[in-house]
Amino acid sequence: MAQDIALELPQGVRYALIGPNGAGKTTLMNLMTGMLAPDSGQIFLGGEEITALRPDTRVRKGLARTFQINTLFPQLSALESVTLAVLERNGDAHNWWRGLPRFGAAIDEAQAILDSLKIPSTKETRELAYGQQRLLEIALALATRPRVLLLDEPAAGVPKDESAALFDAIAGLSRELTILFIEHDMDVVFRFATRIIVMVGGRILVEGAPDEIARDARVREVYLGKAHA
């Protein structure tokens, strides 16, 4: 659950969304992406209200997300998966009379995204290593050319030494892009976030720069205090 949320995400900012389990972080993400409908309130994207729009429409308007648990296409190759996302974005996915090889620009774009994240492109998704599958989650979102990218625990299940590489890849994404990520590892949060949002019990406790959050007594009490005890 999540309630009384007032949040503004300016362009280019790297937000970390933190909070104890059950704080409503994923719920907030589901509300933003339209996978859940809010009982009240409004959501805007770049000045345009999107509260009533379907999830896929929101994606086409530039709001993409990834999933905490891999939500991929097991029997499609990585290249097919990302090409599909590109084709959905540029409106060619409805085309049923031309062969895929003729969509060279979309295929090249997909290949470039996969190369930039160092994902092997021709293997079937289910044959990729787990860490590569986590990267493919991000590649699929990037292929939609988002303005706002929501990452739900992008490094979930990835060993700590590999998660740094994964966040380096995220940090290397375009500065035009607004990113909001849910993450439990405080080292990662304080290294990559430019702003931090702390949620507790379905509400936003505080939002601020990392050093403000680190000094905040309430945060220490309800969250960091417990985590670092």
Next chain:
Amino acid sequence: MENANRHFREKVRWRWLEIAFWLCTLLPFVVTPNYLSLASQIAITALFALSLDLILGYAGIVSLGHAAFFGVGAYTAGLLAKHYLGEPLTGLVAAAIAAGIMGYAMSHIVVRFRHLALIMLTLGLGLLLHEAANSASALTGGADGLQGVRVGTLFGFKFDMFGRTAYAYSLAVLFVCFLVCRRIIHSPFGLALRGIRENATRMPAIGAPSRAHLRKAYTIAAVIAGIAGALLTHTTSTVSLEVLSFQRSADVLVILILGGAGRLYGGIIGAVIYMVARDQFSGINPQYWYFWIGLLLVAVVMFLPNGILGGLARFFPRKA
């Protein structure tokens, strides 16, 4: 980037085995000229199964009422030939349009559901149509079937009692429809369908309007099923109520599962095995031939989860 494109070209390329397969479909003319009527029935059933494969194998829509479109096509062709015009190709087009309109209308309901609800829904709609055709006996002939269907000549060829024209006609239409399906599967739309089958949750998250895709797939499948129904009318000069029966919907599902769903040739292979088995087993014991089909179905589902074709594919691995 050339490599990336090759990844897709490789999948679209015609394989020798495919070409050999289609050449083999011409063999009945020479090898079993007494069985051309059966061969034509097989081609029609294969086309019907191909249509189901498009929605079940590729888009993941399970249907227990697919005979609805087959039946609409069969009756459209039959009524047209009886009352107005016996020319077969016009009948095919009319049947395709009628089935397509119905498929498009039904797709708006069907794509909203999944799993058990979807199966029951398609089953219910199929039964509704069957009973509607039964009660509208003034139009359809009801349980007696539609009598007096006069099918004209096809490019000057009559539908003879040996089934030469019938098989040539059915096979040609099957091949053309197969080419269309093959093109669809290898198009961006086909990739989107596979995406829906692979992970329906992810599709909206990459901006895909899944329901619009599914409506289109369902409509195309209905069109092809309608064409298959019209073929049956043209090659048998009659339409029985059976074209809309639950049995026909169930049989085509069995055929597709036997052959292997989601691989284009599965329905065709399944139709060959099923129809030949029915012909042979019912010769031995007309009452209990379904016993063997049941046994085969159980064995295939237990040991070859991807159907007979999926089992065979292990021996013919694709070059990477």
